[in-house]
Amino acid sequence: MKRSYVPVALLLAVLMLNIIFTQYMVHQYFYQNYMNTIIAAVLNVILFPIAFLIYKKGVNVND
Amino acid sequence: MSDKNNKIPFNENNYTHNINRNNERKLDRRGFMKTLVGAAGVFAVSSLPWGAIAAKELSGLSDKKYPKKKIADLKSVAVGDAVDFHFPGEHDSAILIRLSEKKFVAYQNACTHLRCPVFWEKDKGEMICPCHHGKFDVETGAPTAGPPRRPLPEIHVKVENGAVYAVGVKRYEA
Ligand code: FES
Numbered sequence: 001m002k003r004s005y006v007p008v009a010l011l012l013a014v015l016m017l018n019i020i021f022t023q024y025m026v027h028q029y030f031y032q033n034y035m036n037t038i039i040a041a042v043l044n045v046i047l048f049p050i051a052f053l054i055y056k057k058g059v060n061v062n063d
Numbered sequence: 064m065s066d067k068n069n070k071i072p073f074n075e076n077n078y079t080h081n082i083n084r085n086n087e088r089k090l091d092r093r094g095f096m097k098t099l100v101g102a103a104g105v106f107a108v109s110s111l112p113w114g115a116i117a118a119k120e121l122s123g124l125s126d127k128k129y130p131k132k133k134i135a136d137l138k139s140v141a142v143g144d145a146v147d148f149h150f151p152g153e154h155d156s157a158i159l160i161r162l163s164e165k166k167f168v169a170y171q172n173a174c175t176h177l178r179c180p181v182f183w184e185k186d187k188g189e190m191i192c193p194c195h196h197g198k199f200d201v202e203t204g205a206p207t208a209g210p211p212r213r214p215l216p217e218i219h220v221k222v223e224n225g226a227v228y229a230v231g232v233k234r235y236e237a
Contacts, residue, residue: 003092005092007096008092008095008096008099011096011099011100011103012099014099014103015099015102015103018102018103018106019106021106021110022106022109022110025110025113026113029113029116029117030212030213031212031213032120032213032214032234034117034118034120034121035117035121037113037114037117038114038117038118038121040110040113041110041111041113041114041117042114044106044107044110045107045110045111045114047103047106047107048100048103048104048106048107050103051099051100051103051104052100052103054096054100055096055097055099055100058096059093059096
């Protein structure tokens with residue numbers, strides 16, 4: 001089987017989202033919109049298991 | 064180049080001759096993905112304190128109580144009028160607005176942009192900062208237009224036997 005770079009692309013997308021959510025979170029914190037801060041933090045946290053699943057699926061596709 | 068350094072010196076009693084360390088440090092696809100997952104983990108962990116502090120702010124734990132201070136007599140403020148006062152310190156100017164018979168709102172009136180005093184525009188129904196035309200929502204203190212991005216700190220008020228009192232600040236900003 002040929003190795004797939006789709007998981008790599010997906011993980012890079014996750015990293016991009018991480019950066020976006022983090023910046024949004026910090027800004028909303030300083031604008032004192034605390035609800036938005038919490039939402040962004042939660043999104044950032046659930047991106048981690050998503051990334052982990054992508055990795056798990058991805059490494060099985062033969063290295 | 065001569066080959067003299069590239070010879071296996073002994074045949075059998077060299078236990079390391081078959082270890083191939085070429086490309087040992089190469090970042091392959093798997094290693095790269097591991098790094099990315101690790102980065103996601105770092106982002107997740109570093110988000111936690113922000114969420115926690117935001118939750119604490121939302122829960123009102125940082126509201127501050129101050130000795131209550133009389134702002135004005137009920138009779139002296141007509142509906143739709145505003146009174147300037149100072150709370151909690153002598154130099155923290157604030158504004159009280161009577162929105163209806165029963166509803167009063169009060170804010171520290173230093174604009175959250177560059178601290179100009181904010182005024183109540185009765186006929187427009189909004190609070191305006193003259194310096195750079197920042198506007199605030201009178202019900203919540205949230206910025207609605209212009210450069211300010213943070214809400215005005217709200218002052219808790221209480222109506223008691225014919226007078227309005229300031230009792231605390233949502234978050235104190237000196
Ligand atoms: S100081 Fe109020 S808008 Fe700039």
